[in-house]
Amino acid sequence: MYSGLRLIDKKSMSITESIIEYKDPEIVYIPLVNHSNMECQSLVEIGDKVLKGTVIGKRNDNIEMNIHSSVSGEVIGFEEKLYLSGEYVKCVVIQNDFKEKQAELTGVKDKITSYTKDKFIQILKDCAVTGMGGSDFPTYLKYIGKLKTIIINAVECEPYITSDFLVAILKTEEILEAIDAIMEINEIDEGIIAIRETDYQLKDKFETFLGTYPNIKLVLVKDLYPIGWEKLLIKELLGIKYDKNPMEKGIVVNNISTIFAIYKALKTKRPISRRIVTITGEKIKKPQNVIIKIGTPIVEVIKEIGGYKDETDIRFIAGGPMKGETLPNDNLIVTKNLYAVVAISSSCFSSPITCVRCGRCSNVCPNYLSPVLIRDRKKHFNILKSLHPEKCIECGLCSYICPSKIDVRESVIEAKKEIRRH
Amino acid sequence: MKFVVDKGPYLKDKDFTSKIMKKLFIALIPIIIFAVYKNGIIPYQNGYITFYEALRPLFMIMIGGITAVIAEMLYVSLILKKREKDFFSYIKHSYALFPGLFLALILPINTPLWLVILGSLAATVLGKMLFGGFGYNIFNPALIGYLFVSSSYGQLIAARGGYLNGQELDSISKATPLTNISNIAFVGSWNEIGAEFGSLSDYFFGFIPGSLGETSTFLILIALIYLIITKVVKWRIPIIYITTVLIMTFIIGTYNGMELWFPLFQLLSGGLMFGAVFIATDPVTSPITKTGQTIYALGLGILTVVFRFLTPYPEGVMTAILSMNLLVIIIDRIGAKAKFSIKKTLLPVSIMIVTLFLISFYIGHHISPREVVDTRVNIVNVEKIEDKITYVATVRAFVGLIKAELILEKDAIIEINIIEQNESYWQDIVNHDYINTLIKRQESIEEVNTIAGVTVTADALKLLVIRVLEDYEERK
Numbered sequence: 001m002y003s004g005l006r007l008i009d010k011k012s013m014s015i016t017e018s019i020i021e022y023k024d025p026e027i028v029y030i031p032l033v034n035h036s037n038m039e040c041q042s043l044v045e046i047g048d049k050v051l052k053g054t055v056i057g058k059r060n061d062n063i064e065m066n067i068h069s070s071v072s073g074e075v076i077g078f079e080e081k082l083y084l085s086g087e088y089v090k091c092v093v094i095q096n097d098f099k100e101k102q103a104e105l106t107g108v109k110d111k112i113t114s115y116t117k118d119k120f121i122q123i124l125k126d127c128a129v130t131g132m133g134g135s136d137f138p139t140y141l142k143y144i145g146k147l148k149t150i151i152i153n154a155v156e157c158e159p160y161i162t163s164d165f166l167v168a169i170l171k172t173e174e175i176l177e178a179i180d181a182i183m184e185i186n187e188i189d190e191g192i193i194a195i196r197e198t199d200y201q202l203k204d205k206f207e208t209f210l211g212t213y214p215n216i217k218l219v220l221v222k223d224l225y226p227i228g229w230e231k232l233l234i235k236e237l238l239g240i241k242y243d244k245n246p247m248e249k250g251i252v253v254n255n256i257s258t259i260f261a262i263y264k265a266l267k268t269k270r271p272i273s274r275r276i277v278t279i280t281g282e283k284i285k286k287p288q289n290v291i292i293k294i295g296t297p298i299v300e301v302i303k304e305i306g307g308y309k310d311e312t313d314i315r316f317i318a319g320g321p322m323k324g325e326t327l328p329n330d331n332l333i334v335t336k337n338l339y340a341v342v343a344i345s346s347s348c349f350s351s352p353i354t355c356v357r358c359g360r361c362s363n364v365c366p367n368y369l370s371p372v373l374i375r376d377r378k379k380h381f382n383i384l385k386s387l388h389p390e391k392c393i394e395c396g397l398c399s400y401i402c403p404s405k406i407d408v409r410e411s412v413i414e415a416k417k418e419i420r421r422h
Numbered sequence: 423m424k425f426v427v428d429k430g431p432y433l434k435d436k437d438f439t440s441k442i443m444k445k446l447f448i449a450l451i452p453i454i455i456f457a458v459y460k461n462g463i464i465p466y467q468n469g470y471i472t473f474y475e476a477l478r479p480l481f482m483i484m485i486g487g488i489t490a491v492i493a494e495m496l497y498v499s500l501i502l503k504k505r506e507k508d509f510f511s512y513i514k515h516s517y518a519l520f521p522g523l524f525l526a527l528i529l530p531i532n533t534p535l536w537l538v539i540l541g542s543l544a545a546t547v548l549g550k551m552l553f554g555g556f557g558y559n560i561f562n563p564a565l566i567g568y569l570f571v572s573s574s575y576g577q578l579i580a581a582r583g584g585y586l587n588g589q590e591l592d593s594i595s596k597a598t599p600l601t602n603i604s605n606i607a608f609v610g611s612w613n614e615i616g617a618e619f620g621s622l623s624d625y626f627f628g629f630i631p632g633s634l635g636e637t638s639t640f641l642i643l644i645a646l647i648y649l650i651i652t653k654v655v656k657w658r659i660p661i662i663y664i665t666t667v668l669i670m671t672f673i674i675g676t677y678n679g680m681e682l683w684f685p686l687f688q689l690l691s692g693g694l695m696f697g698a699v700f701i702a703t704d705p706v707t708s709p710i711t712k713t714g715q716t717i718y719a720l721g722l723g724i725l726t727v728v729f730r731f732l733t734p735y736p737e738g739v740m741t742a743i744l745s746m747n748l749l750v751i752i753i754d755r756i757g758a759k760a761k762f763s764i765k766k767t768l769l770p771v772s773i774m775i776v777t778l779f780l781i782s783f784y785i786g787h788h789i790s791p792r793e794v795v796d797t798r799v800n801i802v803n804v805e806k807i808e809d810k811i812t813y814v815a816t817v818r819a820f821v822g823l824i825k826a827e828l829i830l831e832k833d834a835i836i837e838i839n840i841i842e843q844n845e846s847y848w849q850d851i852v853n854h855d856y857i858n859t860l861i862k863r864q865e866s867i868e869e870v871n872t873i874a875g876v877t878v879t880a881d882a883l884k885l886l887v888i889r890v891l892e893d894y895e896e897r898k
Contacts, residue, residue: 008433
């Protein structure tokens, strides 16, 4: 079965002896945005005092998702700031008073398995747990309904990135405890932690603790990109195919960092206010992972850890080099779903030439599309429809493999929009 | 500070189209050298041709390539009006050399050089540029050139000696193995069909008549392995194409009592190997999807066999490729849909496979051996004197005809008198008392063993007896 390509690794670059925690910033910017750029409305005004965990915004549609403040302090304005999608979005600007006063004054729970399913979902809503692997998708939506299997995605198949790896290494016990609790609360029988077979360190770490949890097993998957993508991972692990949503088959897939956020939510009923971000790439002087307060402009952190090697022709990528986007500057706000920024040189590709129809893009597509045919048929709508460009997951392998260096993915994305427009 | 914004992914594979094309050229080098060696150097060393004539194959290949490049440059500068930077980047990425090169390699050695130029022009301009240039052509450009040359000037080339090089002209009477088999209606022994041109190893290594680049199956196989390992060609196409032809000709051969040499003969003669490895795999004119490539290759195999056996044209490869080129768009659409479900893959592929078998059996039946073999035995005279019937008949043997008198009495042959024969090893027949063996064992004649060393002569005699007995039965 085809599950992707082996790419260069470059992960060791950002793994360092110790991990630093960046000091809290004077001012935080909280973007009013949720999954796939859904704009959210602000619930505060200038001059309002907020606490850490105060709800300052919420989604406009019928999905319950709150935006929380990550510090205590005062709202001093609203500003458009750069978000990881490359767009400028409206942010609540909060002056930090460094008191870290909590909005929820609940103590730490000893036993996190005692919640009912309804209560569990309520906590996920209240603590605004969302997909931390980039999607920012409200996690509670994945738990509605009867579930059989939980898959913890610690595959992290994008090159360069190590933030999930570090969460897994540093918080192994907490994560296992959370998985166990989730399984008990949701009456899930099967728990699978998926890691890459080349992640020996992670394998050893999990195996040390797994003995206590007979229901949770560790499964090694091949070191291929994009095997960490939900649909492919499920097929690889369980041999199951689904149509739209893994919930159809009673499966829930969570990123390992999201599991840690669930742990925090269950333990303290508080949303996370910090996350690990991988700052790496050939252009970064000292690539490493940093724990950063949500709402911090990442440029401050980059300066703090030594800045750039040289400051010309940088590709500054929010996310991994395959699925991420280059940004016009580095004044990017850290959000829950920002797992990495990668700064690499911009002078490595030759310009595209004519397609020779070698068919490699068609061979590498993990979702069985024929990218170059989609590209050819952009104007023939009926044929285009039968080629299903809407199934594209934008993994980028088609553009990666193209020997003529054509940006095939971009053509497919355009075709996808064309289909949606009709 | 300068940030560059562009579209991802920001990692790219290290392979380039230019590298792919370079590897394709590397794969052709041994074949070009062999073409010069076999058609130039060997005949020159053996004193059949002059030194200038020995360089002819090299000239043909160079002229083919150079003409294609020049034609493309002129077209780009005069008609597309590209200048300076645009011009050079266009030329750099259009790989203009290949159509001309391929064309020269599929032409007979006796093609006049001016015709190579014309063909190469046709390949580049008609086959490629008019479609919009490299990457947009529907048909393989080299084949358009080939079609032009062979349809307009085929007679001319044949008159100049066709496929036979200086040395072959002296020793071989027929054009190519495929024209020979086509002439004798496809059924016969190895000696009738292929032996004149060389042994099976001559076929394999390429010392048989054929176009410049097509004869050495050995070198083409090495090229194929190299091209598959370096991921230059869509491997499904040559592998499935060749396998299809082998299976079909195996069925046809077996149906007509011919052994394993028959499919091998079909594989090793003509342009099948060269066409399958170099022409059918042209990325631009072949399908991009795996199922598409499978259907395409099956179609190529079927069409090649159909053209070889059911049309007056002995060679089917180039026509088959041109025909399938035309269908690539449709095939790819089937292939793209097939990627989404196994059912949509299996259906068209199994239809092709069923077609393959049906056509094989049809052809196998259609070229039934009887009518052909009858022409080998010729009954000259039948005379009835009292109880005895005397047949005078001839049979084609190793050297010319054997003429014999066969006398029958009471439904059986009682005497065979050889009237005339020129066989080289007749003494062996006499030593083995083969003729008397035939008379003694005429009831179970099919089981009479042949004689090693004089197989053809012995088989001819046996056939003579069989035919005469059959004829006698019919007359009763």
